[in-house]
Amino acid sequence: MNTLPKDFPVTDKLANRTQWPEHTIPFSLQDLAEKRFWPEGFRAGIASAGIKTDKPDLMVIVSDKPSTAAAVFTRNLCSAAPVSVSKKHLERSASSIRAIVCNSGNANAATGNRGLEDAKSMADKTAGVLGAAPHEVLVSSTGVIGVPLPVDRISNALDAFSGGKLESSGKEAAEAIMTTDTFPKFQALDVSLSFGKVRLCGIAKGAGMICPDMATMLAFLVTDAKIGQPLLREMLQKANRKSFNTITVDGDTSTNDMAAILSNGSIGEEIAPETKDAELFYSALESLMTFLARLIVKDGEGATKLVAIHVEGAESVSDAQKVARTVAGSSLVKTALHGEDANWGRILAAAGRSGAVFNPETVSIKFNDLIILEPGYVSDFSEEAAKRVLSLSEYSITVSLGKGNGAATVHTCDLSKEYIDINGSYRT
Amino acid sequence: MNTLPKDFPVTDKLANRTQWPEHTIPFSLQDLAEKRFWPEGFRAGIASAGIKTDKPDLMVIVSDKPSTAAAVFTRNLCSAAPVSVSKKHLERSASSIRAIVCNSGNANAATGNRGLEDAKSMADKTAGVLGAAPHEVLVSSTGVIGVPLPVDRISNALDAFSGGKLESSGKEAAEAIMTTDTFPKFQALDVSLSFGKVRLCGIAKGAGMICPDMATMLAFLVTDAKIGQPLLREMLQKANRKSFNTITVDGDTSTNDMAAILSNGSIGEEIAPETKDAELFYSALESLMTFLARLIVKDGEGATKLVAIHVEGAESVSDAQKVARTVAGSSLVKTALHGEDANWGRILAAAGRSGAVFNPETVSIKFNDLIILEPGYVSDFSEEAAKRVLSLSEYSITVSLGKGNGAATVHTCDLSKEYIDINGSYRT
Numbered sequence: 082m083n084t085l086p087k088d089f090p091v092t093d094k095l096a097n098r099t100q101w102p103e104h105t106i107p108f109s110l111q112d113l114a115e116k117r118f119w120p121e122g123f124r125a126g127i128a129s130a131g132i133k134t135d136k137p138d139l140m141v142i143v144s145d146k147p148s149t150a151a152a153v154f155t156r157n158l159c160s161a162a163p164v165s166v167s168k169k170h171l172e173r174s175a176s177s178i179r180a181i182v183c184n185s186g187n188a189n190a191a192t193g194n195r196g197l198e199d200a201k202s203m204a205d206k207t208a209g210v211l212g213a214a215p216h217e218v219l220v221s222s223t224g225v226i227g228v229p230l231p232v233d234r235i236s237n238a239l240d241a242f243s244g245g246k247l248e249s250s251g252k253e254a255a256e257a258i259m260t261t262d263t264f265p266k267f268q269a270l271d272v273s274l275s276f277g278k279v280r281l282c283g284i285a286k287g288a289g290m291i292c293p294d295m296a297t298m299l300a301f302l303v304t305d306a307k308i309g310q311p312l313l314r315e316m317l318q319k320a321n322r323k324s325f326n327t328i329t330v331d332g333d334t335s336t337n338d339m340a341a342i343l344s345n346g347s348i349g350e351e352i353a354p355e356t357k358d359a360e361l362f363y364s365a366l367e368s369l370m371t372f373l374a375r376l377i378v379k380d381g382e383g384a385t386k387l388v389a390i391h392v393e394g395a396e397s398v399s400d401a402q403k404v405a406r407t408v409a410g411s412s413l414v415k416t417a418l419h420g421e422d423a424n425w426g427r428i429l430a431a432a433g434r435s436g437a438v439f440n441p442e443t444v445s446i447k448f449n450d451l452i453i454l455e456p457g458y459v460s461d462f463s464e465e466a467a468k469r470v471l472s473l474s475e476y477s478i479t480v481s482l483g484k485g486n487g488a489a490t491v492h493t494c495d496l497s498k499e500y501i502d503i504n505g506s507y508r509t
Numbered sequence: 510m511n512t513l514p515k516d517f518p519v520t521d522k523l524a525n526r527t528q529w530p531e532h533t534i535p536f537s538l539q540d541l542a543e544k545r546f547w548p549e550g551f552r553a554g555i556a557s558a559g560i561k562t563d564k565p566d567l568m569v570i571v572s573d574k575p576s577t578a579a580a581v582f583t584r585n586l587c588s589a590a591p592v593s594v595s596k597k598h599l600e601r602s603a604s605s606i607r608a609i610v611c612n613s614g615n616a617n618a619a620t621g622n623r624g625l626e627d628a629k630s631m632a633d634k635t636a637g638v639l640g641a642a643p644h645e646v647l648v649s650s651t652g653v654i655g656v657p658l659p660v661d662r663i664s665n666a667l668d669a670f671s672g673g674k675l676e677s678s679g680k681e682a683a684e685a686i687m688t689t690d691t692f693p694k695f696q697a698l699d700v701s702l703s704f705g706k707v708r709l710c711g712i713a714k715g716a717g718m719i720c721p722d723m724a725t726m727l728a729f730l731v732t733d734a735k736i737g738q739p740l741l742r743e744m745l746q747k748a749n750r751k752s753f754n755t756i757t758v759d760g761d762t763s764t765n766d767m768a769a770i771l772s773n774g775s776i777g778e779e780i781a782p783e784t785k786d787a788e789l790f791y792s793a794l795e796s797l798m799t800f801l802a803r804l805i806v807k808d809g810e811g812a813t814k815l816v817a818i819h820v821e822g823a824e825s826v827s828d829a830q831k832v833a834r835t836v837a838g839s840s841l842v843k844t845a846l847h848g849e850d851a852n853w854g855r856i857l858a859a860a861g862r863s864g865a866v867f868n869p870e871t872v873s874i875k876f877n878d879l880i881i882l883e884p885g886y887v888s889d890f891s892e893e894a895a896k897r898v899l900s901l902s903e904y905s906i907t908v909s910l911g912k913g914n915g916a917a918t919v920h921t922c923d924l925s926k927e928y929i930d931i932n933g934s935y936r937t
Binding site: 412 | 585587886
């Protein structure tokens with residue numbers, strides 16, 4: 082680790098506490114700093130359009146050949162212009178996407194017809210520079226809502242990529258899509274399949290207060306494996322439910338959210354549905370997306386702690402989700418986590434108003450393995466032991482309702498004063 | 510005003526910006542400091558049971574004769590022991606309630622059978638001291654969850670009231686039920702009816718983050734008017750929907766919430782249903798409860814601003830409520846209000862994820878009378894003018910959806926760093 086470049090920004094934030102599947106080899110910090118990041122046939126470029134003055138604010142990921150693509154989008158009624166445009170392009174060209182272009186600093190949301198024209202022209206220009214068709218480009222924006230996109234400056238900046246000048250690393254690409262993020266989020270895996278190794282990598286951004294208000298979250302994944310569109314879409318949707326949707330509340334999405342995956346088939350045989358390889362690839366995808374999702378929570382605005390809320394023993398999965406989301410989204414719970422206060426009464430009160438049906442007297446609560454509350458309101462834990470768990474930067478809270486078999490997990494962070502600083506004057 | 514006692518704590522917080530109905534005379538600050546507060550036949554006492562070390566923590570309001578009573582309670586599944594006991598007593602004695610007893614510092618919630626016994630014995634002791642039957646006492650608690658009630662100390666402290674030593678003012682009674690409140694909440698009205706004047710007064714506590722997490726809210730109202738139980742209940746429920754339920758999200762209630770009214774009939778004729786007097790009394794009640802509700806928001810933990818979120822032009826009242834509640838509860842909106850940042854994009858994004866159906870392009874937004882957003886995403890307001898509104902301590906935000914006639918209002922406050930301070934270590 083000593084030879085990591087001094088300015089390499091991902092210290093322990095990216096450190097690997099995840100249990101990766103055995104058939105995957107995640108990049109070490111050293112690898113991320115030194116090795117080529119992108120899968121075979123993918124390249125990336127970054128540029129400065131001057132929307133954000135302190136850093137590059139424009140990024141493209143390009144596939145040398147047409148890729149199969151799938152994406153999930155925000156369900157917010159006020160979805161942004163680039164979401165509409167990307168949806169249309171994906172409908173038409175789900176088997177021949179060539180690039181993803183994304184700017185930070187401006188969401189191009191609540192910008193009406195002009196916004197749609199701007200998003201289209203961003204795709205057009207990208208296509209022109211890369212020699213692709215406009216509908217082969219997915220377009221994405223993140224940043225302030227309601228301000229027209231400075232599309233001329235973006236267009237000029239895109240010229241930097243003409244002639245194929247696309248030599249940016251995963252770290253650089255991840256940095257270019259950051260807004261209030263405090264560190265770039267990226268990771269690459271080599272995945273062993275029956276015929277050999279493929280690479281799967283992803284970058285993400287997002288640092289909002291995840292519950293109840295997610296700020297814009299974006300994730301772009303690329304692989305050189307060969308996967309047909311229906312299977313790719315199915316895998317992305319399923320992994321999304323297990324990863325990004327455990328940090329967002331369904332429907333509680335911002336105007337620009339998007340997670341997309343491109344598969345360009347540069348390596349090996351096609352991964353067919355219902356095969357061992359499909360299973361192996363899926364588990365790698367779910368792991369990577371969960372890793373990126375947890376990085377987003379870890380970078381929650383002002384957050385100092387990453388806490389997994391596990392709910393079990395609910396009458397149904399839906400009830401478990403209600404409880405997990407209400408506890409994870411409770412400002413009173415989140416401030417108690419910040420204050421390292423073992424205030425289990427707030428957890429119980431949040432569960433009680435979640436809409437799930439259970440008997441409060443059969444509830445038990447654990448912090449990691451430490452029993453905090455036993456059924457019948459028995460609570461005689463050691464404050465010292467509780468403090469030891471609560472002072473960790475990552476831990477879990479398990480709420481057992483004692484009713485049925487429904488279970489769910491939601492990842493949350495604490496609520497600190499820095500959140501107020503960051504969000505009190507975001508727009509100005 | 511110059512002759513107000515120096516320690517009188519209700520400065521401009523209680524100042525009267527409310528539009529009271531013409532047939533009511535609210536107490537001025539001077540009146541509150543000097544005049545007898547309670548309606549005819551009511552008295553109050555406070556005492557220290559040592560649960561809170563810095564102030565009296567026990568309060569009774571006593572009616573010299575049996576009162577008609579009505580109450581609304583929390584819908585939280587984990588409702589506290591005193592809520593269960595009060596519900597039972599009210600079922601049995603809705604026309605003969607003699608007293609309300611309330612302690613602060615301990616919620617007696619999540620305390621199981623022992624909690625129920627403790628709540629009952631608190632009612633028993635109060636009844637004994639006052640010469641009433643136990644089921645003629647409503648009992649209430651507020652404070653930390655999950656800690657057994659120190660019922661012996663409460664019992665000893667209640668002895669202070671034996672022999673009718675009940676000489677506390679409205680201010681003192683309101684102070685005794687405070688937890689994290691920064692000022693006592695109370696007001697009295699003289700209400701002109703066909704036969705003369707009756708008095709209606711109320712005290713309240715509550716200072717939680719009202720949306721989405723209400724901390725315990727209590728309100729106790731008493732009147733010397735004569736009102737039968739069905740009418741009294743109907744009036745309380747209706748006024749509650751218009752007042753306390755516009756600061757709480759339905760169902761988002763804490764373990765102990767309760768609003769109760771006693772009518773002891775000391776003055777004048779019985780107010781019959783569907784009469785002019787019933788109408789006049791109801792409008793006074795709604796005004797007083799709204800006034801108290803707004804005081805609770807104004808005292809939101811760390812709050813510096815009181816903002817009414819009006820939603821109009823929704824397809825239905827239910828849709829209007831969804832939008833108003835989601836906007837009012839959004840941490841991103843609340844931090845922007847705190848930062849005095851005219852970030853209408855966050856308001857629109859919150860509306861978009863509320864579940865209400867509308868066309869974002871027909872939405873307009875006003876801060877007081879200043880147009881911030883016009884349909885078609887037209888926004889060319891003066892930042893300076895917006896700042897003038899946003900720097901006020903009270904203002905309104907109107908979101909017009911441009912679809913139908915549904916309207917709703919929710920009162921909210923800003924989210925400040927002090928909220929984190931107050932809640933980070935509440936229990937310890």
